[in-house]
Amino acid sequence: MMKMASNKQTSYVFVPGKNWKLSLAEVAAFLETRKCQFKIADLSKSFFTLTIEEALEPSLIGDLGGIIKIGWVMSRLSSETVVNAFLYAKKQAQEEIEEELSTGYVADEAFKASSKKCVFGVSLYFEGRQFLRHAKEMQRFIGNYFKGELASRGVKARFMGFPRNRKLPQLTHVEVLKKGLIEKSAEILFCVGREQTYAAKTMAVHNPFEFQKRDVGRPVQRKIFSMPPRLAKIMVNLSSCALGKVLLDPFCGVGTILQEAMLAKAQVTGIDINPWCVRASCTNLAWLKDEYKIEDGRYRVLLGDSRRLTDKIDVDSVDCVVTEPDLGPALRHIPTESYAQRVADKLKPLYRSFLGEAHRVLKDGGKLVITCPYIRTRSGTFVTLGIEKEAEKTGFSPVYPIGSRIFANETPLTEDLAKMSSFVDIEERHKIGREIHVLQK
Numbered sequence: 001m002m003k004m005a006s007n008k009q010t011s012y013v014f015v016p017g018k019n020w021k022l023s024l025a026e027v028a029a030f031l032e033t034r035k036c037q038f039k040i041a042d043l044s045k046s047f048f049t050l051t052i053e054e055a056l057e058p059s060l061i062g063d064l065g066g067i068i069k070i071g072w073v074m075s076r077l078s079s080e081t082v083v084n085a086f087l088y089a090k091k092q093a094q095e096e097i098e099e100e101l102s103t104g105y106v107a108d109e110a111f112k113a114s115s116k117k118c119v120f121g122v123s124l125y126f127e128g129r130q131f132l133r134h135a136k137e138m139q140r141f142i143g144n145y146f147k148g149e150l151a152s153r154g155v156k157a158r159f160m161g162f163p164r165n166r167k168l169p170q171l172t173h174v175e176v177l178k179k180g181l182i183e184k185s186a187e188i189l190f191c192v193g194r195e196q197t198y199a200a201k202t203m204a205v206h207n208p209f210e211f212q213k214r215d216v217g218r219p220v221q222r223k224i225f226s227m228p229p230r231l232a233k234i235m236v237n238l239s240s241c242a243l244g245k246v247l248l249d250p251f252c253g254v255g256t257i258l259q260e261a262m263l264a265k266a267q268v269t270g271i272d273i274n275p276w277c278v279r280a281s282c283t284n285l286a287w288l289k290d291e292y293k294i295e296d297g298r299y300r301v302l303l304g305d306s307r308r309l310t311d312k313i314d315v316d317s318v319d320c321v322v323t324e325p326d327l328g329p330a331l332r333h334i335p336t337e338s339y340a341q342r343v344a345d346k347l348k349p350l351y352r353s354f355l356g357e358a359h360r361v362l363k364d365g366g367k368l369v370i371t372c373p374y375i376r377t378r379s380g381t382f383v384t385l386g387i388e389k390e391a392e393k394t395g396f397s398p399v400y401p402i403g404s405r406i407f408a409n410e411t412p413l414t415e416d417l418a419k420m421s422s423f424v425d426i427e428e429r430h431k432i433g434r435e436i437h438v439l440q441k
């Protein structure tokens with residue numbers, strides 16, 4: 001994933017998926033598990049920058065479930081200059097931007113791979129609504145700058161436009177993939193942070209087709225109950241799973257979490273109470289091992305009741321438990337608060353017995369990443385299981401993946417993030433979402 005470089009620090013831009021807090025938590029857990037020295041500098045919903053001593057490999061994006069793009073920072077300038085250039089239309093500030101980009105040899109770096117004729121991309125990311133009205137103009141300015149630079153090198157270039165209805169001038173990861181921008185030319189990410197603005201070159205984008213293959217392309221599927229592979233990967237990373245670790249999913253269904261853990265080179269065990277699920281997981285894991293050529297991929301799937309996990313699994317034997325026990329019945333309508341509460345109350349005994357058993361099978365320091373239902377109600381509130389107290393009684397401590405240790409500077413936002421040991425994942429259209437807890441023995 002990473003190779004050691006010189007002691008020079010390198011900066012990268014990360015564009016997270018919709019659930020940016022969860023994406024940030026995943027990146028932090030992934031890098032900390034691998035003992036990387038890094039700090040997050042600029043932080044916003046649309047991008048964050050990360051300074052690290054190791055050089056990151058493009059393949060990193062495939063190891064993460066929550067990151068859409070990773071860019072390598074080529075040059076940076078003051079965001080004040082960007083404000084002056086575009087919000088106040090100051091010519092001098094615009095010239096300063098061009099000058100900064102040319103002294104940083106950004107065009108040479110960005111377009112190393114280009115031939116005499118090329119199509120490239122420019123995407124704009126920013127923090128703050130004040131740029132919204134100017135975003136398209138800013139994107140064209142940056143695009144025209146590079147077009148001019150390329151012309152002066154004898155390259156006939158044009159940059160990609162956007163459909164009229166696109167709100168933000170940002171290429172999607174699929175557009176970058178389909179146009180082959182990374183291999184054939186470049187996508188420039190112009191990212192305006194609170195204090196600094198970064199010109200970065202996209203080095204990797206999320207490949208949804210790979211994730212789709214592991215979802216709808218595997219031999220056995222179960223539409224309603226299985227979880228998206230992207231979320232499974234995020235949860236596996238939050239559990240500090242890595243090469244050689246022992247990971248258990250005691251409610252494994254068709255094996256989505258086990259698949260992502262096997263790709264992380266863990267030794268995986270699945271348990272399910274339903275014999276059909278046990279067979280389905282086995283079939284899917286055998287397929288995965290073959291499809292992804294995981295030579296020493298070790299897995300087993302057992303039939304069992306996870307309320308009595310220790311019947312099947314040795315005490316103190318597991319590094320990571322990652323699981324989704326039961327989110328309750330599929331709801332046709334948004335429920336009333338009292339109905340949602342009844343659903344939650346019915347699930348509590350299962351979670352309670354399981355927490356105790358999970359604690360027993362985990363090694364000291366081992367992590368449990370578990371989803372609980374997060375039920376939307378007609379009154380606009382959400383009903384949850386509230387497992388925190390039960391987990392604490394059982395002996396678990398909360399884990400704070402985005403602690404202040406990972407930030408270069410503390411702000412009110414980083415202070416809030418540092419208190420998070422659970423993450424909500426729910427979309428507007430969903431009646432039930434997930435609350436993902438990260439706990440440690």
Ligand SMILES: C[S@@+](CC[C@H](N)C(=O)[O-])C[C@H]1O[C@@H](n2cnc3c(N)ncnc32)[C@H](O)[C@@H]1O
Nearest residue numbers: 226227251252253254256272273274305306325
């Ligand atoms: C929400 S599904 C898990 C889905 C899984 N993550 C996947 O992607 O396929 C919950 C699973 O737990 C199993 N289950 C329910 N109660 C159980 C128990 N007491 N012990 C073991 N498995 C159980 C169900 O059969 C079901 O397959």
